[in-house]
Amino acid sequence: RLSTIHRGKLYYRDVDALTLASTAMLEEVARHLWAVDWQPAFSAAAGPHADAFSFLAARISTGASTIGRSGDHLAREAAQIIGGLASICGAADVPGPLHHRLARGWDGDDGTADRLRRALVAMADHDLNASTFAARVAASTGASLPACLLAALCTLSGPRHGGxxxxxxxxxxxxxxxxxxxxxxxxxxxxxxxxxxxxxxxxxxxxxxxxxxxxxxxxxxxxxxxxxxxxxxxxxxxxxxxxxxxxxxLRLPPDAPFKIFLLGRAVGWCAHVIEQSRDGTLIRPRGRFDGALPD
CATH class of the missing domain: 1.10.230.10 (Cytochrome P450-Terp, domain 2)
Known part of the structure; x- marks a missing residue:
């Protein structure tokens, strides 16, 4: 129930995503997709981690299973994790919405911030894409939220996706x-x-x-x-x-495309993990065996 593409348009729940992107911040989109009655703030520090992969991997050892946890509880953890990812991606440690903090960290102005806002919202979710499916498969096993996001991030890194x-x-x-x-x-x-x-x-x-x-x-x-x-x-x-x-x-860092994709889509990944945890079923497709079987 999170997003779909219908007649060439992208929708977040029942709202045209690109109409939403004309005015909304990523924090507002997170509230909409996570179905919470409070607005997330992506301001948590990341600690001494060099990249998003090591940051998420470090959190897995202490991460709690998603089984039996409320959507609100998972959403609060999601906001903290995305805050850490934002810090790693270069967001300035100052008050304000993520697009302003990214622009500040990347030496941009208000015009840069607004461009980043639109891009982050546009990339927040996209139906059952490869990385989102990876996150949902992990979530269906009861894996922790950081484990689900790491599965998605590894998938995103491929050259046919976020790479x-x-x-x-x-x-x-x-x-x-x-x-x-x-x-x-x-x-x-x-x-x-x-x-x-x-x-x-x-x-x-x-x-x-x-x-x-x-x-x-x-x-x-x-x-x-x-x-x-x-x-x-x-x-x-x-x-x-x-x-x-x-x-x-905008003269952003060379790896800005991947970082914008990651930060926007992390909101969608978290929404899918929350939705999948409510569903409670294991995603376990059967393969179609393409080989010789014994008589």
Missing amino acids: AGAALAALVEEARRSGAEHAVRHWRERDAMLPGFGHPLYPQGDPRAALMLAGLTPPEDLAELAADVREQTGALPNCDYALAAITRV
């Missing part, structure tokens, strides 16, 4: 060296996916990308790449392209 930003950077670099037309053709000849372009759920274009790119002029090399991809394949920029574009235009 697409790094793959797009490689494509852009090849386009700089050999020209956009040649780079796109070369990737297609290798039967390689074109990171940053196309989405099977949005044949008419990713509305999240349109939201993030509104009023923004992408750098020349990214614009040229988008034009060549569209000419050769018809594919339009997706959210990974948009995150790369705002990172370049």
